[in-house]
Amino acid sequence: MSVEVVDRVVVGTDGSANSRHAIEWAAQRALRDGDPLHLVRVSPSMPLPTRSGVFRAMAHGAGFVERVRERDEDALQQEVARVRQAFPAVQVTGHLHVGDAPEVLSQIAASARLLVLGATGASAVNRLLLGGTVAAVIHHARGPVAVVPESAQESGGDSIVVGLDDSADADVVAHAAIEEARAASLPVHAIHAWSISAALLSSDVAAAAITEIDRYDEENLARLMAPAEASGVRVTSEVRHERPEDALVALSARAALVVVGSRGRGGFPGLLLGSVSRSVIARSAAPVLVARARDSVREPVDREE
Structure with missing residues (x-):
C-alpha cells in the first residue's frame, strides 16, 4: 500500500539535551529546504512513576496519568515556542501522541519527508547500544531516518x-x-x-x-x-x-x-x-x-x- 509523503521534517523530542540538539539540526534543515517542522513527543500509555515519585503518584491516584499527560503537553508546547522564536521563518507545529514511542515514530516516518532523532545516551556504551527507541525506529521505520549525535559539528x-x-x-x-x-x-x-x-x-x-x-x-x-x-x-x-x-x-x-x-x-x-x-x-x-x-x-x- 502506498503512503502519501508530506513535505515536512518531523523530529522526536523528549526534553533531553540530545533531542534539543536534533531539533536544532532539523530546524536548520527545514529552513534550508523551505519545509515545515513538526515536533512529536510520545507520552507512554501507562506511565510509571520514578522511584522517588512513587508516593506522590499514589497520592494523585487516578489523576496521575492525567498529570503526566499535562506535563508532557506543556513541555512540548514550550519546545515549539522556543523553536518558533529561534527560527521565525520556519513553520513549526507540535503534537503529543500517546502510545509506544518506537511504534508511533516508525509510523510517522512512513509519511514524513524525514524523521530526525537525537542519538541516545551520553556514554560510549549507551551510544553503542543506540538506545531502545532509536534502535527500534531505525529497524521498523518505512521512511528515511536521521540520527543526530550531540557531538555533531555546529x-x-x-x-x-x-x-x-x-x-x-x-x-x-x-x-x-x-x-x-x-x-x-x-x-x-x-x-x-x-x-x-x-x-x-x-x-x-x-x-x-x-x-x-x-x-x-x-x-x-x-x-x-x-x-x-x-x-x-x-x-x-x-x-x-x-x-x-x-x-x-x-x-x-x-x-x-x-x-x-x-x-x-x-x-x-x-x-x-x-x-x-x-x-x-x-x-x-x-x-x-x-x-x-x-x-x-x-x-x-x-x-x-
Whole structure:
C-alpha cells in the first residue's frame, strides 16, 4: 500500500539535551529546504512513576496519568515556542501522541519527508547500544531516518559521505546521498569498503583476485553515482580495504552527513549492512541518514531496552 509523503521534517523530542540538539539540526534543515517542522513527543500509555515519585503518584491516584499527560503537553508546547522564536521563518507545529514511542515514530516516518532523532545516551556504551527507541525506529521505520549525535559539528562538514555496496537498496542510498549533496551544495564522497586478511594480501593469487574485485567495486561506484552529474553534484569515490564501519566513522569527522542503507550485504558474505549502519550511527561524529525505499518492510524483532 502506498503512503502519501508530506513535505515536512518531523523530529522526536523528549526534553533531553540530545533531542534539543536534533531539533536544532532539523530546524536548520527545514529552513534550508523551505519545509515545515513538526515536533512529536510520545507520552507512554501507562506511565510509571520514578522511584522517588512513587508516593506522590499514589497520592494523585487516578489523576496521575492525567498529570503526566499535562506535563508532557506543556513541555512540548514550550519546545515549539522556543523553536518558533529561534527560527521565525520556519513553520513549526507540535503534537503529543500517546502510545509506544518506537511504534508511533516508525509510523510517522512512513509519511514524513524525514524523521530526525537525537542519538541516545551520553556514554560510549549507551551510544553503542543506540538506545531502545532509536534502535527500534531505525529497524521498523518505512521512511528515511536521521540520527543526530550531540557531538555533531555546529559548523557542518565539507562533504556528504555515503557508504555503498552491491546490495538491492544501493541505488536508493546513492540517490539519497546525491539529493542531500545537491540541497546542501556540497560534493559527495562515495566509498565501498571491505575488510581482508593481511595473510591474503601476501598471496599473489589472492592479490590478482583482489585487484579484480576492486575493479568491479570501482565500476559499481561509478554506476551508482552517475546520476550526480545531471544534478550538478561533484563526486569522488574510493574502494578501501578496511571494515566499512571504521572507514565511514573515520570520514565522519569532516562530513556534514553520512548516508548509509538500512540493510543489505557488503564486503564479505555474512556481513550485514544493517550491523554496519548500526555501528556507524553509534560512533559517527556527523549526523547519519539511514536511507530506505518507502516500501521496505522489516521483519518484527524484539526492541532493545
